[in-house]
Amino acid sequence: MSEMAATPARARRGRPPALYRVATEAPLARWALIVLALGFLTLFIALPLAVVLTEALRKGLGAAVAAIREPDTVSAIWLTLTVAAIAVPLNLVFGIAASWSIAKFDFPGKSLLITLIDLPFSVSPVVAGLIFVLVFGAESWLGQWLIEHDLKVIFALPGIVLATVFVTFPFVARELIPLMQEQGTADEEAALTLGASGLRAFLTVTLPNIRWALLYGVLLCNARAMGEFGAVAVVSGHIRGLTNTMPLQVEILYNEYAISAAFAVASLLALLALVTLALKSFLEWRHGDKLASRSRH
């Protein structure tokens, strides 16, 4: 404890080299922190994941596979993948555009834009879903117009995509903004003075600079897009085999006493998330050293 008490005094004299600091940390404190972090991870992530997998396999692997191949579940899986395949690219484009303009330019309303990007994080997903029901529902003016023109938004694929885009849109932008701000505009200015076009500067200078943050943002966005429950539940209409996504299907199966089937679908959902994470790790391992100097992650 005496070493720890000495730290503030040393800090006042200026920061010591990193190696020296780590070496003087009390071993007890170091272990306590490691145990705390690992214990927390085990309790809140590894254990529930293990429970989900055990429950899924309670009636055997064959039963779990059969549950996943059930037609309503297959359609839920397709719907989830379709929604992610539309929502993620949309937010990729939007995220780059928003963080580009925020990081590289000054304009009136910039702080408002930053606040708006964060809005989906602070608004409850259920409220987000209700907003779409209010806007596109049959009782609204727009909803009436849509019905007259035989167009479906809520209780159909477009509504589910909209709700998903809404809840996932901060992910890419939030990853990119700090990085792009930190990098500044010097590289791009250099490219432009050397005669590159705007597009070329973006593709050969900006994009390589942000690619790891971008990948990370896209993966987070994808994980959330596939896992979103609240907002989608409000706009889905719960039509079996048509507008139920995987998370909704998990709830339905659970409520129909098909407990192992519910956990089988839940495992598949968790597996999809793990695959995206594994993909990220693989890409980092494969190309990481090449880009290490520029990479944030």
Next chain:
Amino acid sequence: MSATASLAQTTLLNVSYDPTRELYRDINAAFARHWKETEGQEVTLRVSHGGSGAQARTVIDGLDADVVTLALASDIDAIAQRTKKIPADWQTRLPHNSSPYTSTIVFLVRKGNPKGIKDWDDLAKPGIQVITPNPKTSGGARWNYLAAWGYALDKWGSEEKARDFVASIFRNVPVLDTGARGSTITFAQRNLGDVLLAWENEAHLATKEFGADKFDTIVPPLSILAEPPIALVEGNVDRKGTRKLAEAYLQFLYTPEAQTIIARHHYRPSRPETVADKALIDAQPKLKLITIDEVFGGWAKAQPTHFGNGGIFDSFAKARR
């Protein structure tokens, strides 16, 4: 758009309430077979389930239901009033008050009935935990509430007493789920509470799913005749061109074949005489059943008085805070 229109003609969407999932799975299979035999056409039957009030709300918000099969008349009334897609006199358009099946509210207790719950009185006793969904969102819960109220009225003959009695039951409720199925899961899977107020069919289903050694069904001497009605969503079927199919589907519910499926799922068929297997009908317990029309003057009156904003149920919630 023409491609989707011709496709829509053989697809039917039934928007239903929570506990009918298993019932309509069987009915839909039987109807698809029937339609194939009589019309030579493949038909896709889609269903959506949820709390009855919540389901009515999604139809009002534009869910393309061809037929609604909800837990109580006032939810269909709400659709009729808000959207004009259903005529105001819908309940007179099909036999038996548009209810091809009825049900009632019974008690599901832990095996051996450790708390000795026999009648509605026992639910109001201190220390008893009662599981019921929220009457604001669940049709089943409204029947639960009205059954308790009807019991108290029958016993003491005073509205004041009935109000206190129902309030004391709801003071014993630790968690209000939004739908009947959620409450069943809370009671059966999560092991909360001493007694579940449940649809008769839901009590049977829970016993079947979780094992007869887990629960006992207690049928109180008096309960309510619950009429879960059905209706054609005329505004939707005319736009989609599904009227013929949707009407046939609703009529099918009154056929001997469907009435037998209904009895097998522990609903009470409206035409029990058409069910060939008499044992199915005889197995249904006899009890005194009060009706919403006699005791409460119908849903049009009961709904706003008891469950409307600022109604009697809201005053319980306020008193609790």
